[in-house]
Structure formats: C-alpha cells, structure tokens
Amino acid sequence: MSAELWQRVMRPGEGQATLFTLKSSVQLSDGRLIELDAQGFLVCFQGQLKAWRNECPHAGSPLDWIPGRFFSESGEQLVCHTHHALFDPLSGDCLSGPCPRGLYALPFRDAGDGHVEVPVQADLHSGRAE
Numbered sequence: 172m173s174a175e176l177w178q179r180v181m182r183p184g185e186g187q188a189t190l191f192t193l194k195s196s197v198q199l200s201d202g203r204l205i206e207l208d209a210q211g212f213l214v215c216f217q218g219q220l221k222a223w224r225n226e227c228p229h230a231g232s233p234l235d236w237i238p239g240r241f242f243s244e245s246g247e248q249l250v251c252h253t254h255h256a257l258f259d260p261l262s263g264d265c266l267s268g269p270c271p272r273g274l275y276a277l278p279f280r281d282a283g284d285g286h287v288e289v290p291v292q293a294d295l296h297s298g299r300a301e
C-alpha cells in the first residue's frame with residue numbers, strides 16, 4: 172500500500188469506535204471492475220486498537236444500526252445488529268450467532284497527535300486491505 176492510500180482518522184477512546192469510509196472494488200464475471208463505497212471502523216478495547224471492515228461475515232450487512240455504535244451493552248463484544256452475532260473486539264473471532272467466520276481485519280498505523288492512519292481502499296471480498 173502506498174503512502175497516499177492512507178487516511179487519518181481520530182483515535183477512538185477506550186470502549187469507543189471511529190467509523191470511516193473505504194473504497195472497494197469488485198470484479199464482475201465479465202471482467203469489469205466496479206467501485207463501491209464501504210466502511211471500516213477502528214475500536215479501542217483494553218487499551219488496544221483494532222481496525223475492522225464494517226461488513227458482517229454472515230450476510231454482509233453493516234454491523235451498526237446506529238452509525239458508530241458497535242459495542243454490545245456489556246461493552247465486552249462487538250455486535251452485528253442484524254442477527255445479533257457477537258465478535259471479540261481484539262481478535263474479531265465470532266463468539267456466538269450465525270457468523271461463519273470472524274471479522275475482516277484492516278491494517279492501521281499510529282499517526283500520533285490523537286490520530287490513526289487507516290486504508291483508503293480495501294478489497295471487498297479478500298478481507299485484506301490493498
């Protein structure tokens with residue numbers, strides 16, 4: 172990933188999340204590439220940062236019904252509000268619910284001054300940022 176493909180976002184506080192926009196591309200069966208808007212989110216849990224795509228591995232919907240609200244009521248898990256799958260905030264593992272796998276991880280790097288750099292673009296189906 173080249174340097175111009177990073178964007179700066181606010182570092183979330185403990186138990187909070189920062190939502191951000193991603194560009195994704197999908198290759199159609201006829202070979203055409205289409206660009207889609209997607210989202211990612213950065214969480215801070217137990218003092219650690221993690222970045223995830225805002226796409227549930229069950230049915231592909233965003234996890235948050237209220238934009239930016241990802242944590243369960245207990246504050247211990249991330250929840251997909253569509254069918255209530257629960258995920259570990261640090262590993263992204265599916266803890267319960269219909270999710271067939273864990274969350275799709277995104278890279279990130281500390282930018283200092285209360286900010287974090289996250290990717291501008293992520294591949295929609297690989298689970299890896301480009």
Ligand code: FES
Nearest residue numbers: 227229230251254
């Ligand atoms: S879409 Fe997330 S649990 Fe079904």
